[in-house]
Amino acid sequence: MNPLALPFDTDEMLAGLKPWIECESPTHDAAAVDRMMDMAAFALAEGATVERIPGRMGFGGSVRARFPHPDMGKKPGILIVGHMDTVHPIGTLDVLPFKREGDICYGPGIMDMKGGNYVSVEAIRQLIRAGLQTPLPVTVLFTPDEEVGTPSTRSLIEAEAARNKYVLVPEPADQDGGAVIGRYAIARFDLRTVGQPSHAGARLADGKSAIAAMARKIIEIEDMTGPDCTFSVGVIHAGQWVNCVSSTCDAEALTMAKTQEDLDRGVARMMALQGVANGVEFQVTRGVTRPVWEPNQSGTMAIFDVARSIAKEIGFDMKGRSQGGGSDGNFTGYMGIPTLDSLGVRGNGLHTLTEHIEVSSLVERAQLMAGLLMRLD
Known part of the structure; x- marks a missing residue:
């Protein structure tokens, strides 16, 4: 049976996806993420041996599902890896409810990346129901902390990927349905200014404002952005009382580069900003890093060729590109394991209050995933 002829049903997939979207799962709420993992584990239980892996470092746990196969544990297979955490805090459903309007369906995390995860599970379930055996063993791994690096x-992820021949990542598709065959490098930084407190009303001149110093540093940091390396500050925490000159201010910064050499230079520039000026100390601590996944690796291009041929049968021309916006594909691609990313649903507005998918892409992407699972060997 041609996997593209499997009876995927748009309305049934939307109905199954709805409770996933309505189970809000922001990264820093471990209990919420675990509730989402429970739902995923239940869906995967149709035909798979499901394992719950406890969380650590204050994050939720993970789900790993292995589907029965005569070669499971004997030969490398296919790993599907996705994350169930989102950037949207609890309560986002109040302003961004799950709602369909024609070919558009809205909801927090529906594009990034619960839609792609759900479609992948549905593809496997339809293969099982049809009695089809994939050439290679299939493992699914859902994780809780991708949005914070x-x-x-x-x-x-790296240990699981090392046991497999291919990695498929159902992150959001490009708007033209294209796939990602490489990703830029990303580094995060924790920033802190340490000033001198004083009473802001009575003795303002005695203080050294950590907030004011951080504001100046943010402008300096973002002004370092160029064509090869970008710099941005996205989180700031400081102050408790408006009548106190702030003694500390904390922030988080991110830099992205197309090559490892550009990233290394960007990291060096960030670290060189440390020091003391006008009585305020500026501290920079390097955080998590996503390494460059170089495009055009032969193994990845071989998967892409298979995906492109499947896409042609479905009815669209698949393009492959390297791009920014890190994913867990950075790690597996960097390891040299053939990886194909952005196999999830089409849509727009990810990480915003207009996040949505194109409903018509649900069947398209389910067919694409089922085809890959049946044709990769």
Whole structure:
């Protein structure tokens, strides 16, 4: 049976996806992420041996599912890896409810990346129901912390990937349905300014404001952005009382580069900003890093060729590109394991209050995933 002829049903997939979207799972709420993992584990239980892996470092746990196969544990197979955490805090459903309007369906995390995860599970379930055996063993791994750089599960992903021949990542597709065959490098930094407190009303001149110093540093940091390396600050925490000159201010910064050499230079520039000026100390601590996944690796291009031929049968021309916006594919691609990313649903507005998918892409992407699982060997 041609896997592209499997009876994927748009309305049934939307109905199954809805409770996933309505189970809000922001990264820093471990209990919420675990509730989402429970739902994923239940869906995967149709035909798979499901394992719950406890979380660490304050994050939720992971789910690993292995599907029955005569070669499971004997030969490398296919790993599907996705994350169940989102950037949207609890309560986002109040302003971004699950809602369909024609070919558009809205909801927090529906594009990044619960839609792609659900489609992947549905593809496997339809293969099982049809009695089809994939040439290679299939493992699914869902993790809880990708949106903050995968600090607690990178080693788990890398260990699982090392046991497999191919890695498929159902992150959001490009709007033209294209796939990602390489990703830029990303480094995160924790920033802190340490000033001198004083009473802001009575003795303002005695203080050294950590907030004011951080504001100046943010402008300096973002002004370092160029064509080869970008710099941005996205998180700031400081102050408790408006009548106190702030003694500390904390922030988080991110830099992205197309090559490892550019990233290394960017990291060096960030670290060189440390020091004391006008009585305020500026501290920079390097955080998690996503390495460059170089495009055009032969193994990855071989998977892409298979995907492109499947896409042609479905009815669209698949393009492959290297791009920014890190994913866990950075790690597996960097390891040299053939990896194909952005196999998830089409849509727009990820990480915003307009996040949505194109409903018509659900069947398309399910067919693509089922085809890859049946044709990769």
